[in-house]
Amino acid sequence: MKRDELGDLVAFLTVAEERSFTRAAAQMGTSQSSLSHTVRRLEERMGVRLLTRTTRNVVPTEAGEKLMKTLRPAIDEISGQIDALTAMRQRPGGNIRITSSRHAAETILMPAVKRLMADHPDVNVEISVDQRFVDLVAERFDAGVRLGESIEKDMIAVRIGPELRMVVAGSPDYFARHPKPETPHDLTQHRCINLRLPTLGGLYIWEFERNGRPLNVRVDGQFVCNDVPMIIDAALDGLGLTCLPDDHLGPLVREGRLIPVLEDWCEPFPGYHLYYPSRRLASPAFALLVEALRYR
Numbered sequence: 001m002k003r004d005e006l007g008d009l010v011a012f013l014t015v016a017e018e019r020s021f022t023r024a025a026a027q028m029g030t031s032q033s034s035l036s037h038t039v040r041r042l043e044e045r046m047g048v049r050l051l052t053r054t055t056r057n058v059v060p061t062e063a064g065e066k067l068m069k070t071l072r073p074a075i076d077e078i079s080g081q082i083d084a085l086t087a088m089r090q091r092p093g094g095n096i097r098i099t100s101s102r103h104a105a106e107t108i109l110m111p112a113v114k115r116l117m118a119d120h121p122d123v124n125v126e127i128s129v130d131q132r133f134v135d136l137v138a139e140r141f142d143a144g145v146r147l148g149e150s151i152e153k154d155m156i157a158v159r160i161g162p163e164l165r166m167v168v169a170g171s172p173d174y175f176a177r178h179p180k181p182e183t184p185h186d187l188t189q190h191r192c193i194n195l196r197l198p199t200l201g202g203l204y205i206w207e208f209e210r211n212g213r214p215l216n217v218r219v220d221g222q223f224v225c226n227d228v229p230m231i232i233d234a235a236l237d238g239l240g241l242t243c244l245p246d247d248h249l250g251p252l253v254r255e256g257r258l259i260p261v262l263e264d265w266c267e268p269f270p271g272y273h274l275y276y277p278s279r280r281l282a283s284p285a286f287a288l289l290v291e292a293l294r295y296r
Contacts, residue, residue: 008042011035012050013071016060092284093122099136100145102129103228103248104272108161109145112292116285123285131198131226136277142286148270154277160293161272166207167249168266169258173238180261181241184208184217191240192219196226206243208265215265219243247271271295 015024015035025032043050050064060068100109105127113125128134128141136144147164151157168187170178181187187206195204203224208215221240225231228248235242236257242249252258274293 005042005045008038008045009067009071010075011038012042012064013068013075015039015058016051016064016068019058021058092120092288094283094285095124095126096143096283096286096289097126097128097141098143098145098274099128099130099134099139099141101131104145104161105129107247108272108293112289116289116292120285120288123288125289143274143276143289145272145274148273151273151275155275156278157273157275158290158293159271159295160274161247161295163268164245164247164271165266165268166243167246167253167260168206168241168243168262169235169249169253169260170241171236171238171258172256174235174240175259177238180259184215184262184265187217187219187241190219191221193221193231193234193240193242194219194224195228195231195244196224198226204243208262209267210265 011024011028014028015021018024018027021032021035025035028035039051048063049061050067052059052061098109109127113127117123117125133146133150134141134144136142145160148157148159168181174191178190181190184206192206196202197204203218206217206219208217219241223231223234223239225234228244231242231244232248232252234240236252241261246253249258249260253260274290
């Protein structure tokens with residue numbers, strides 16, 4: 001069906017139901033002659049007469065009656081769907097799908113989502129916890145949550161958390177057996193717990209910076225893992241030093257269960273961001289989520 005054919009069908013249906021070009025034209029906000037031309041064009045295109053015109057009345061033909069029976073349910077369905085969309089704009093609702101790392105989902109995303117769903121019962125949220133980067137469009141996610149520095153430049157990014165910094169730390173038991181490193185170079189003399197990255201499967205290279213001078217160090221140790229909670233447990237058990245963001249290790253440092261080192265080499269970096277593909281017209285529900293998460 002061509003773009004203008006639906007309008008022609010609506011015009012025919014209005015005339016057929018009103019049994020008058022005059023009343024139909026007034027209802028549609030057009031002229032009687034324009035409406036007559038539209039219906040005649042539809043009849044010519046279909047190759048069948050749809051209306052019988054008299055000086056006093058307009059009556060659908062047999063073909064016109066059949067077309068009316070087909071059109072009315074279809075037009076009602078379209079109208080109902082448009083009304084539902086309008087209602088969504090007035091009362092936020094619908095589904096939102098988000099991909100996120102576990103820690104961000106637990107500490108930032110879920111508190112905001114719980115409030116949103118409590119305030120708006122028609123909003124449904126699905127969170128997919130995944131360490132890997134996913135193609136939002138291909139996998140039909142509305143948005144994702146990741147660290148700001150890892151988001152592609154063609155994405156819209158909204159800051160949802162404070163700046164972070166890496167923390168190198170070990171347990172009191174570990175430092176009872178090993179001296180504290182003074183510089184990142186000293187890490188080659190320590191047992192370090194390596195993080196296996198979820199994307200390409202390589203090991204995370206520990207990144208440092210001081211006075212604008214970056215320094216990357218490849219560390220070694222007995223234990224490698226791709227799960228952050230297990231790495232933290234290993235550090236608490238004295239298996240080696242770990243290097244993770246301060247939102248993971250901060251509480252343990254404050255409790256004295258882990259001791260930080262090399263603090264003057266750990267500069268802040270962008271924290272968690274909500275990201276999505278474009279500035280297309282967002283649903284009211286998604287707009288509410290963005291505002292609920294926006295860091296202030």
